[in-house]
Amino acid sequence: MKANDKIDVREVRRKLGLNxxxxxxxxxxxxxxxxxxESGRNIPRPVQALLRLVHIEQVDIEKVRRDDxxxxxxxxxxxxxxxxxxxxEARAARKPKKA
Structure with a gap:
């Protein structure tokens, strides 16, 4: 997913089963x-970036340091x-391996 791709955040949230x-x-x-x-207001770029990291890329931002x-x-x-x-390579390493 590229940075400029439009995300349907409501759909992402529902797929994750979160309120x-x-x-x-x-x-x-x-x-x-x-x-x-979710109702259509523009999402600021920093929020979009966090959305991608946390909910699309599944990055635990609690573990990310400024140096990283x-x-x-x-x-x-x-x-x-x-x-x-x-x-x-990092993405491939995070994906579960098929048996």
Missing amino acids: QSQFWSRIGVTQSGGSRY MEMADYLKKSNPELYKTLKK
Whole structure:
């Protein structure tokens, strides 16, 4: 999923089986704010990024440190091909292996 892809947040939330409070609180958004986003209000880019990380990529943001983010940003800018390769490998490692 690319950063500019439109996300149907209501559909994502429903697929995860979460109510609005559970879903939005994981990224620091109030239930009422999340309700507005689900009703069509524009979602700010930082909130979109958190949405993707937490609910699409399944990243536990409690475990992410500032140094990790700075390193990822540096790598993305300085060596985009290596960044893409590492990102693919990380995604593959997170997927459950078929028996």
